[in-house]
Amino acid sequence: MKWNTDSTLMVAITAFFLMAALAVYWHLLDFIAADGKVDEALIGSLVAYWLLSIIGIFLAFRGRQRWREILLLVGTVLVTLVGVELGLRMFNPPAAMPEFHGISSRTYHHLLPKNAEMNAGIFDGKRVIVRTNEDGLRSLYSREAFRAFKTRIALLGDSFTFGKCVRQEFAFPAVAERLLREQLGRNDVAVLNAGINSYSPLLEERLFSGIVIHYAPTHVILFLDATDIGDDMKYAAEIQGDGDQSQFNLAESSTEEMGFHTALGNVSSFQLEKIRRYLSYPFSVVRYALSNRGDARASVTRQAGYDYYDFAVKIDGVVEHNRFFIYRHPLASTRGYFLNTLAHINRIASKANDIGAMFILVVTPRFQHWNPNECPNNWEKNEYALSEPYQDEYFRFFDEAAPQLPYVVFNLLPAFRACEEFPLVLDDDPHWNERGHAFVARLLTAYLTDGRLVR
Numbered sequence: 445m446k447w448n449t450d451s452t453l454m455v456a457i458t459a460f461f462l463m464a465a466l467a468v469y470w471h472l473l474d475f476i477a478a479d480g481k482v483d484e485a486l487i488g489s490l491v492a493y494w495l496l497s498i499i500g501i502f503l504a505f506r507g508r509q510r511w512r513e514i515l516l517l518v519g520t521v522l523v524t525l526v527g528v529e530l531g532l533r534m535f536n537p538p539a540a541m542p543e544f545h546g547i548s549s550r551t552y553h554h555l556l557p558k559n560a561e562m563n564a565g566i567f568d569g570k571r572v573i574v575r576t577n578e579d580g581l582r583s584l585y586s587r588e589a590f591r592a593f594k595t596r597i598a599l600l601g602d603s604f605t606f607g608k609c610v611r612q613e614f615a616f617p618a619v620a621e622r623l624l625r626e627q628l629g630r631n632d633v634a635v636l637n638a639g640i641n642s643y644s645p646l647l648e649e650r651l652f653s654g655i656v657i658h659y660a661p662t663h664v665i666l667f668l669d670a671t672d673i674g675d676d677m678k679y680a681a682e683i684q685g686d687g688d689q690s691q692f693n694l695a696e697s698s699t700e701e702m703g704f705h706t707a708l709g710n711v712s713s714f715q716l717e718k719i720r721r722y723l724s725y726p727f728s729v730v731r732y733a734l735s736n737r738g739d740a741r742a743s744v745t746r747q748a749g750y751d752y753y754d755f756a757v758k759i760d761g762v763v764e765h766n767r768f769f770i771y772r773h774p775l776a777s778t779r780g781y782f783l784n785t786l787a788h789i790n791r792i793a794s795k796a797n798d799i800g801a802m803f804i805l806v807v808t809p810r811f812q813h814w815n816p817n818e819c820p821n822n823w824e825k826n827e828y829a830l831s832e833p834y835q836d837e838y839f840r841f842f843d844e845a846a847p848q849l850p851y852v853v854f855n856l857l858p859a860f861r862a863c864e865e866f867p868l869v870l871d872d873d874p875h876w877n878e879r880g881h882a883f884v885a886r887l888l889t890a891y892l893t894d895g896r897l898v899r
Contacts, residue, residue, distance in 0.1 A: 450505035454498055461494040488722035544574050546641065548750070550691040551654060553647055553679060556580040556640065567609040567870060568877055575612060579655050582606055582615070583637045590659045593634035595624075595898055598656050598801075600648045600792070601667035602675075604808060605639025607881065609870055614878040619885035627893050636661065642752055644675030645788035652792050657799060663898065664796040665804045665888075666789060670838050673778070674767025676785045678755055694750065771832035775841055778834075782841045793851050802897065803851040806888070807842050811869045814860040821872040852897075859887050 467473050468486050507514060544564035546554045558580045564572040577583050583590075590596055599605050599617050607615025621635035638656050640647075648666060656664075683690045757764050759773050770778050793803035811818035816830040828835075839857050846853040860868070860883075868880035876884065892898040 448505070450501050453501050457494065457497045457501070461490050461497075465490050486725055489725045492719060492722045493726075541573070547580075548692075548694040548696065550694055550696050552650055553682075553692050553694065554640070554642070556582070564609075567873075570611055570878075572609065572611055581636065581638050581640075581655075582612060583617075585634060585636060585659075587658050590634055590636055594630075594632035595628075595663070596634055596636070596659065596661045597621075597624075597663040597665060597898070598636045598638050598652075598659060598661035599665050599667065600643075600652065600656070601639040602643045602669050602672065603639070603641040604669055604875060605637065605667045606641055607637070607639070608641060608875045609873055610876070610878050610881055614881055616876075616881040616885040616888065619882055620888050623885055623889040624892065624898065627889060628898065633898070639667070642675065644669075644672040644679065645785050645792065646676045646679045649788050649792050649795075652795060657795070660799065661796070661801050663802045663804065663892075664792065665806060666792060667806045667808055668785075668789070668842075669808055670770065670810055671767040673770050673781050673785050673838075674755060674757070676788060677757060677781060678767075680784070766827045768828040768832070770838055771828055771835040773837075774834050775837040778837065779841065786845060790849075793849075797850075804854060804897070805842070805849075805851060806854045806856060807839060808884075809839075809857045809860050811874055813839075813857055814863070815866070815868075818867050818869045819871065819874050822874055823872055824874060852895075854891055856884070856887060 464473075465487060468490070473486070503514075541561055541563040544562040546556055549555050556574070556576050558576060558578055560574070560576045560580075562574045562576075564574050566572070574582060575584060578586050597620075605615075605617065607617070612618060615637065617635045617637035617639070621633065624633045624635070625631050636656070636659055638648075638651065640651070643651070645666065645668070652664070679692075682692055684693055685691055753766070755765055755767060757769060759769060760777050762772075764772070770781070775782075789805060793805075796803040812828070812830045812832075813835065839855055842853055843855060863883060865879055865883060868876055868883060870877050
């Protein structure tokens with residue numbers, strides 16, 4: 445067999461990458477990694493760069509002789525890709541939509557893209573699609589369309605209000621709108637879902653002042669979650685500046701749809717992200733190998749970006765690392781944190797009153813407050829026990845504060861404990877399932893109509 449230069453190079457490069465792969469497998473290269481262990485992505489990197497090297501050698505040595513075959517191959521691939529793209533756009537399957545994602549904001553910390561349609565995944569066997577309006581809210585109402593209704597109810601809250609893991613039309617804001625129209629016997633009632641994942645009263649105050657107020661709501665209802673107390677602490681520590689000039693030190697993202705702009709790109713986004721990681725990983729390793737600085741270690745072991753779960757607070761001599769610290773300490777030790785959140789709520793209520801809107805605070809429980817048998821495969825199970833010693837202090841604080849507040853406080857805990865429906869949350873996630881959202885919608889509708897808060 446006659447060996448040409450290109451054949452020799454291909455064999456040599458293949459041998460080099462094979463030895464490198466064996467060295468990774470035998471952990472001989474762990475010393476070059478920041479955390480003492482080479483990431484599995486290096487194997488993928490070796491395969492990717494080996495393939496690129498083989499293609500490069502082939503093109504360099506035989507490209508001129510095989511240009512017709514190469515041109516035909518490239519043309520065929522391009523025509524196929526265009527055909528697949530057109531087919532995906534025609535049928536618009538969920539997989540061809542952009543993956544559900546948020547965007548960073550200096551003013552609001554984070555939002556959702558405007559006028560977007562995103563694939564959030566499959567939960568309880570149901571495909572969840574998130575559709576946003578002109579302000580990135582999970583609602584199909586524009587500002588102008590919403591203001592045309594007589595009764596305009598804006599719901600503020602976090603992922604529970606947003607409807608994480610449930611279909612848009614089955615999230616309780618949408619269900620409550622249908623129930624209110626039915627019970628009131630009129631169609632001039634609209635409910636705006638202004639809930640955003642990981643929000644808390646501090647961010648909701650900013651969202652109300654900058655966006656929701658332009659919908660001219662007649663009612664503003666804030667749904668409070670147990671994590672909001674810790675979230676307010678974290679976000680407050682990240683704000684720079686005072687008053688109206690305060691901002692978060694985040695890179696401002698475009699509020700237009702981010703990510704891939706082709707259906708084919710959305711379908712293959714996971715594979716493309718893996719390829720990007722494979723191609724970039726060796727450069728991270730080299731940067732660490734050439735530097736002894738401590739910050740290089742962090743840059744290799746963890747992708748740069750915002751870490752929502754980076755949390756620490758010292759209470760009663762204990763350093764707590766998650767937002768459920770309020771479950772583990774008496775109200776005497778946590779009251780100051782509750783008062784801080786209440787101050788944000790009071791300012792939202794005051795701003796709602798300024799535009800003539802009624803304000804209502806709804807305090808919501810987590811599943812362990814009413815039935816620890818819910819959510820048996822909870823992904824958060826390492827964050828808290830199912831029977832923490834002070835987990836009801838959350839309700840005690842707001843029950844005690846309610847008589848002094850200039851607005852009504854609706855505690856959902858008694859209703860959840862009396863409910864005989866099961867389950868109300870997902871099997872592996874503490875968020876309400878569609879049955880839970882329907883239950884909350886019925887509670888809210890009855891509270892508003894029976895109390896003649898909506899006439």
